[in-house]
Amino acid sequence: MKSKILSLLRERGDYVSGQELCERFGVSRTAVWKAIGQLKKEGFSIEAVQNRGYRLAQMEEVFGQHELESRMGTKWAGHPVAFFEALDSTNIRAKLEAERGAPEGTLVVADMQTAGRGRRGRGWSSPAGVNAYFTLILKPDFEPGKTSMLTLVMALAVAEGITETCGVEACIKWPNDIVIGGKKVCGMLTELSVQQEYIQHVVIGAGVNVGLQEFVPEIADTATCLERECGRKVPRAQLIANIMKAFETYYEKFLETLDFSELKRPYDERLVNCGREVRVMDPKGEYTGISKGINSTGELLVERPDGSETAVYAGEVSVRGIYGYV
């Protein structure tokens, strides 16, 4: 109920009477009064004026469970939210929740991670108070081999959520890094659990650099954050809610065909180096070609100098533009 009260106060932007709150949520005056008290304790600045009611005075975000719930405008993606001040990693927690029976759509969010991880066992710096770390639980019933495409669906959703929230153009570096102005702003890690031939659960984790921060020297030239790029404060809960909204839409489209035929166009529109020369770092031999966007299974099509087209599978291969880092 606290999240719903918060949502209503924010929407209204003005005083809402205690009476209205009671009627709308079918609870007593005391229950409303208690809920308001708890929200204030959590840091929300709510004014109470006799004969007028309650008003959300300060609109700045108080990142947490109720802020996230009250912003979530989806049917199932991001319901329920499981927020933690600190976790080892949102993926580890999400896997645990999934094993314990958490439903599809459950979103694990943390303000900081003590053991944030990137691909291939690399770490992911996860300080408190500035970034968005979240992991979505899915329980699809398609064959396990199709899971690798889900990371691309999330990449598309994160890019769109960032653009929606910050008004800056977020691009995708195939397969699933998000970059702004050529610098990385988000990384993802998808983990899959299969029992016999059936998917038990998939968790898709993302870490988005949001607030102004110093990066360690190793990545200072290649990483950025949303607030630096858009020049203003970015509300993390709203960002996550916008990403969930985009994910829900794209994932449902994906489920219709179980491939990228419907998503290829919006994906390619955000794909860096699309139509330009790229270098494919394949451990079996590097080569250069023109990036032609993804095919219906999410592989990157690269046109070789002899006119032939190679479909590059994510795995061990990385692809970058001929000039610069991306």
Place this chain on the structure above:
Amino acid sequence: MKSKILSLLRERGDYVSGQELCERFGVSRTAVWKAIGQLKKEGFSIEAVQNRGYRLAQMEEVFGQHELESRMGTKWAGHPVAFFEALDSTNIRAKLEAERGAPEGTLVVADMQTAGRGRRGRGWSSPAGVNAYFTLILKPDFEPGKTSMLTLVMALAVAEGITETCGVEACIKWPNDIVIGGKKVCGMLTELSVQQEYIQHVVIGAGVNVGLQEFVPEIADTATCLERECGRKVPRAQLIANIMKAFETYYEKFLETLDFSELKRPYDERLVNCGREVRVMDPKGEYTGISKGINSTGELLVERPDGSETAVYAGEVSVRGIYGYV
């Protein structure tokens, strides 16, 4: 060291002097005396006679950590052993151990399970003191799609381990049930964890009905146990050690080709209904044909009446002989 002392006493079958034990393991008299004391406490009947040394009097098995370790005749499969009196399920524990960094080859064994599971969420009856419940951790670096074949490797190993230990012919009901005289004696459950495109770990769990026991009415006609089939006491630790020995051999063969080309022959030799008429229960439509054994990826080849051959993929399909349960 306790497992090694146990191993030596068993091998020798006679007295081994305290002096010899000290020298062989490079420890003090007190350390040997302490280890013997602990083994006795665990239930091993060890005689100590002055001037002669120690002797393992009763050869009957004391199912547990040291019995398992002392029987394990493998290079890596079954090392280390993690034995528990009771677990929710050996698979659940193995996944946890794997996440915490347990090495490939780690074998989780329990005397009983409180939440033993079979395929598709079905339960697996797991009383104490009679059966063998174990899960092997693997960390292969091949592509995730090949994992389904590992269950077939384990099926082959379990069948061979049973025959080796009990002298009865154990057969495989494709893909991975073990049957004796047409009745099921073992079930398996393989679970796979993938991070991005890489396997993090695979756990292969098996439950073998060993000791004489009553089965619930639902499965009384279709289940059996080793002791009923071979008419004598079956040592569980030796059974598990024999299965690990067979698994190690077959798995290493599997790794050479990453398919069943080397294992097809021993597998087909144990395959029930091979060369006979079978009914394929495909949700898309049932049909009848002659089972021709597996192909190199572990699919079952079925020759249809019109002479065409269908490769049956495990998933939702089940196959049984035209007559009887198997």
